[in-house]
Amino acid sequence: MSLTLDDVRRIARLARLDVSAAEVDTTRDQLNGILSFIEQLQSVDTTGIEPMAHAVDVVQRLRPDVATEPDRREAFQAIAPETEAGLYLVPKVIE
């Protein structure tokens, strides 16, 4: 599998990455390089082996259902670009 320039532009847009026209070619080549490594991995026969969902073969630790986090709104909002009436303000999103 290899990516076209359009694929690269689309992926960049979905990830909100600003890949400039000058960078598109290099990015495509690098991504295709990664994909070719994956192709090599896929040539290994994995019949009958259950796929892993995580690189580490352990299971999820669970947390007791207790509210432990204090209210730190003032500290968090001190580093936000803009706030008002306790809300974070962002450029208008219309749906």
Place this chain on the structure above:
Amino acid sequence: MSWEAVIGLETHAQLRTQSKIFSGAATAFGAEPNRQACAVDIALPGVLPVLNREAVACAIKFGLAVGAAIAPRSIFARKNYFYPDLPKGYQISQFELPVVSGGGLTIRVGEQEKFVHLTRAHLEEDAGKSLHEDFHGKTGIDLNRAGTPLLEIVTEPDMCSSAEAVAYAKALHSLVTWIGICDGNMQEGSFRCDANVSVRRVGAPLGTRREIKNLNSFRFLQAAIDYEIQWQINEIEEGRKIQQATVLWNPDSGETRAMRSKEDAHDYRYFPDPDLLPLEIAPAWIDEVKASLPELPQAMKARLASDHGLSPYDAATLTATRATANYFEDCVAAAGRENAKTCANWVMGELSARLNREDLDFVAVPLAPTLLAGIVRRIADNTLSNKLAREVFDALWAGEGKDADAVIEARGLKQISDSGAIEALIDAVLAANPKSVEEFRAGKDKAFNALVGQVMKAAGGKANPRQVNDLLRRKLAG
């Protein structure tokens, strides 16, 4: 050729936990904006999610209640999209390997029963809230709701009318509140439905569907689906094709309208979340949850019908919510099993009507079940007629008297069931109304009712009506 609709529902039930699904922030409703949004919820760099055990227990409970399979191993995935109410840039959800799969619910529309199959139910986090007004051209973001645990419950496209969809939504609402995993508060958004609707000629392959988002009342669900079905039929009959779309219901205009959807909006690029390890649920945990489950509505319905000889309709009404069922059972326990039918009549009749009128529900009934049972017992032993019982009910509702007997005593409401006393009243009435007696003997049945009325009047409404009838007939015959 006629049309048929094909409907599937996706319901988001907010789980009743103290803390969020992946963080230790509180989930209480109504807090000031962003006071319950911690570093994980606002997605500060470097934070990691840790799964809430109780959210998983709720999912297991649900799975058991609908006869579904609980996955021994399930995984969490990132659903990627950019929107400021979800500052991570993705929602943690489940994609492959959800925690619950299969199962279903029995619904009833009129006399028809139907089994609605569930595809799956998976755990995920809720997003925050965007406020679009009043911020000088900007959007305000409140992340208190971000990270609240949700169970998304997805049906197969098994329903074919808005009535079936509403019956399913009500049955599901009753079940999730019954087993205590969701508070069911639709105004606060704890239970909201998305409806996938398509139409086709009867027997034809499936049509293209449109998804109506965020229906937070049964009434809207019904109206939106009805509108959407008719809209799609009109489009096709006028030669247009249905485009797959996400639409919103506008309750003011009574129409659905397509959301302005950006290209790629549905390209979520799911992948397993590397921050979370696979979730393993051991059989012992499932057994433990199973042991904690209350009797389920279907089972209780069957038991009430067989134990007390109630009709399927009565049994279904009494098990509409767990609070109703508990009230009824407490009432029967105090009134005696032989009076179960009278208890049922009062719970479904006078009591329900009163709760409705005062905008209350069975969770907070001002009248304790033992007090209603006291009234029922006095109806059973003929102390009270139904009319007098209603008077006692009103008095107890208003907080007058400590129980039915105290009200009967204080108001002198005791029904006259002493046949000697009733006969004396009848004799006096017959003597005073010779004309009615003559008319009755001449074959006018109406005259009998007039005489009954006179006796009841003389008794101040307190004579046992059946005894008055019997004794009067006997006297007139003799």
